Amino acid sequence: MGARSVRTGASAVEEEMTQLARPGLPVTRRRHSTTWAGIAFAAPLLAYLGLFYAYPLGENIAMSLQRFDRGTFVHGGAPFVGFDIYREVVGDAKFWRVVAQTGSFTLVSIICQYSIGLALAVFFHRGGFRLSTVLRGMFLVPWLLPVIVSGTVWQWMMNPDNGVLNSALGVFGAGPVWWLNSHNALMSVTIANIWLGVPFNLVILYSGLQNIPADLYAAASIDGAGAWQQFWRITMPLLRPVSIITVLLGLVYTLKVVDIIWIMTMGAGTSQTLATWSYGMAFGKGASTVIRYSQASAVGTILLVVALVFGLVYLALQRRGED
Amino acid sequence: MRKTMNHVWRIAVAASLCVSVTACSGNSTPSPSGSGDASRGATTSEIRFWDPYPQHAAGSAWDTHVKSCAPAGSTIVRSSAPQTDLFNQLTTAVKEGNPPDIVSLDNPMMPEAAASGLLATAGQAGIDTSGVDENLLGPGIVDGVAYGVPFGSNALGLYYNKAILDQAGIDPASITSWDALNSALEKVVAAGAKGITFSGVTGEEGVFQFLPWFWGAGASLSDLASDEAVSAGQLVSDWVGHGFAPKSVVTDNQSAAYDLFLTGEYAFAENGSWFAAAAAAADFETGVIPIPSKAGGVAPVPTGGEFAVAPVQTTDASDHYANAAAVIACLTSGNAAMVTSETLGYLSARPKTRAEQVAANPVWAPWVASVEGAEGRTTELGAQYVEVSGQLSQAIQGALNAAGDAAAVRTAFTDAAGI
Incomplete structure (x- = not known):
């Protein structure tokens, strides 16, 4: 009886709402037009996605399947060549070297950014250090500075003849390092990139730490767990979802880094990555004096596929976390 | 209410159609145009001028000099970007049928720009190339056709x-x-x-x-x-x-x-x-x-230095070329040519003006041999x-x-x- 009265009440409310929304119209027709309204509301988003994501992506892929030069880019008529451009790019003497450099740049950056970020986050989270807030603010500087500024400053600090880094090494008796020569360039840009990425890791991991209940640590210390055990048994497992997001976002960001490398070396020597290579060819800059639209698109597409794989890994891990 | 919904939907459809139409129109490429002649056009009220000298900001000597070369009834709108970016922007602008009237293009880019169909010939654009040293004019001549005139030369x-x-x-x-x-x-x-x-x-x-x-x-x-x-x-x-x-x-x-x-x-x-x-x-x-x-x-x-060129135009070509002809003639001939060279720190590409320049400013004397022997x-x-x-x-x-x-x-x- 009670249930029935509730049902009646509900349908009464529904009826009333229908009356409010559209006096005198049957319910079925209302449903029908709600679908249309839904589509209409989604339309701007769909148009946006189509226009700014799908269309450029399609154009990019189409470009990599045609042989463009400056003339055909302007006046049309670029011949369709299938996967010839991909074959050329992959077959180029430096392709695998650039892939290896990209991999090493990305992995070393991520590992160091994450470990340093985590160490700092734990340090600041523990508190008890008076200048924590000020220091934490200062650690954000790399993130806030325009990359053109930090890149130029790194280049200046790494000057082989009179840079401050070599002077500092000299104090400890080490010989000067030619930081930005073709051999050391990858190491140097990686160092600068690690410095750039630490604040991002610090901020995300710090907020992750704040979500771990303090009771757990209290309980663990009553049970006699030391600081090290608390870190590995409580902090790391509970930080896992945040860690995964941080690392995967970092991977995708680092994979496509152009700015810091370009400002420091223009992708010279070992500092050439897939992203800088593609950028140079797309705009006829750096070592690629000729504008190579198609080859740049092909490298860009390859990069995109790699990023997509990491994106899918992220989604899969996230779904598993939700289950 | 239903009417309103339909209305909204129609607007949405119309909007997305508009959007896709614009997207498509960006794709249609103008073909290289052999038509247009400066002598049959008339200068317009706004003349667009691109150069690769971002260091010469608005209000600088160069900026003032360029703008003073606007023909009566016209104003020059000048914008700058670094060499390579300027060339790429020119490429896109020609593709979209909206290039500026005059561009100052770095000389080694000239053959590619001409071969890619980006430039009007000097004849079409009414650009006078007479009296310019052969070695300096060289980069602007492609298949025997001149495409512009050097603003001056550096070495x-x-x-x-x-x-x-x-x-x-x-x-x-x-x-x-x-x-x-x-x-x-x-x-x-x-x-x-x-x-x-x-x-x-x-x-x-x-x-x-x-x-x-x-x-x-x-x-x-x-x-x-x-x-x-x-x-x-x-x-x-x-x-x-x-x-x-x-x-x-x-x-x-x-x-x-x-x-x-x-x-x-x-x-x-x-x-x-x-x-x-x-x-x-x-x-x-x-x-x-x-x-x-x-x-x-x-x-x-x-040879160093830029060429004054007129990009290929698809609409009102003759008028745009008339703009180019007027401004380029002003910047590279007569008294203003000397100001152009001095402001950019270049030696004139014409021996006569160069001699006057060296006579007026002794700092140039050691450079003359290098410019004249440049390749x-x-x-x-x-x-x-x-x-x-x-x-x-x-x-x-x-x-x-x-x-x-x-x-x-x-x-x-x-x-x-x-x-």
Whole structure:
């Protein structure tokens, strides 16, 4: 009886709402037009996605399947060549070297950014250090500075003849390092990139730490767990979802880094990555004096596929976390 | 309410149609147009002028000079971007059928721009190329057709710090071969000073600076692996190896290299005539000598400087060309031509104006021989030059990084290839 009265009440409310929304119209027709309204509301988003994501992506892929030069880019008529451009790019003497450099740049950056970020986050989270807030603010500087500024400053600090880094090494008796020569360039840009990425890791991991209940640590210390055990048994497992997001976002960001490398070396020597290579060819800059639209698109597409794989890994891990 | 919903839906459909139509229209490409003639057009109220001199901001002498060349009833809207970006923007603008009236384009880009159908011929655009030196006009002539006129020309020379040379007992006039230069470098470094600054940065800028040594060794752009080419690479590589040149040459552009010279610590700087005024105003006494060739004598330097060109127009072509004709004529002839050259720090491309310029400003005297003996970068290879320049750039980087190691220098030049 009670249930029935509730049902009646509900349908009464529904009826009333229908009356409010559209006096005198049957319910079925209302449903029908709600679908249309839904589509209409989604339309701007769909148009946006189509226009700014799908269309450029399609154009990019189409470009990599045609042989463009400056003339055909302007006046049309670029011949369709299938996967010839991909074959050329992959077959180029430096392709695998650039892939290896990209991999090493990305992995070393991520590992160091994450470990340093985590160490700092734990340090600041523990508190008890008076200048924590000020220091934490200062650690954000790399993130806030325009990359053109930090890149130029790194280049200046790494000057082989009179840079401050070599002077500092000299104090400890080490010989000067030619930081930005073709051999050391990858190491140097990686160092600068690690410095750039630490604040991002610090901020995300710090907020992750704040979500771990303090009771757990209290309980663990009553049970006699030391600081090290608390870190590995409580902090790391509970930080896992945040860690995964941080690392995967970092991977995708680092994979496509152009700015810091370009400002420091223009992708010279070992500092050439897939992203800088593609950028140079797309705009006829750096070592690629000729504008190579198609080859740049092909490298860009390859990069995109790699990023997509990491994106899918992220989604899969996230779904598993939700289950 | 239903009507409203339908209305909203219709607007949404219409909007997305609009959007896709615009997207499509961006895709339709205008075909190269042979039509349009400056003499049949009339200047318009707004004239768009693009140049690669972002350092000359609005209100600067150059900006004022350009705008003063607007024909009666017109105003010039000027915008600037670095060389490569400007070329890319021009490419996109022509594709979209909306290029500016006049562009100042770096001379080695001319063959590619003309071959890609971006430029109107000098004839169409009413640009007068008479009286311009052949070597300076060369880069703007493609398949026998002229596409523009040089605003002026700059050249590379060897600046020196007089106090340092005096202290080491070196007479700059005696530096007429590589051997003489190398022994001078050795002496100044032994005397406690630093040697030479130049730009070896990746890309066209580094290649531009390397070409006097490359050509001065007798090498040719059609053979990067020749012994002559390798010897030029070895020369600059040894400078880094012996500590005559800073290691930062691998990333220094020409401005950075010049700033190093301005510290007063370096004896020499290979740099452009556009710094002549700044050198004369430096805290220490400077001079300039022509770049020596390997065996002795003056090495050919690459022509520097931009061309005034009119991009291909698809709508109201004759009017746009009339704009170009009026403004370019103003900037490159008569009294204003002299102002143009002086403001940009260039020597005029016309011998007559150049002679007046040198008479009026003695700072130019040492540069005349270099400009008159300069070689166009694209003269030998045409539009192919850019590709070879990219390979040469890699070779230069390899040589500088080798820091004197002869085997590595040779490999850098023989392996220079790829994309």
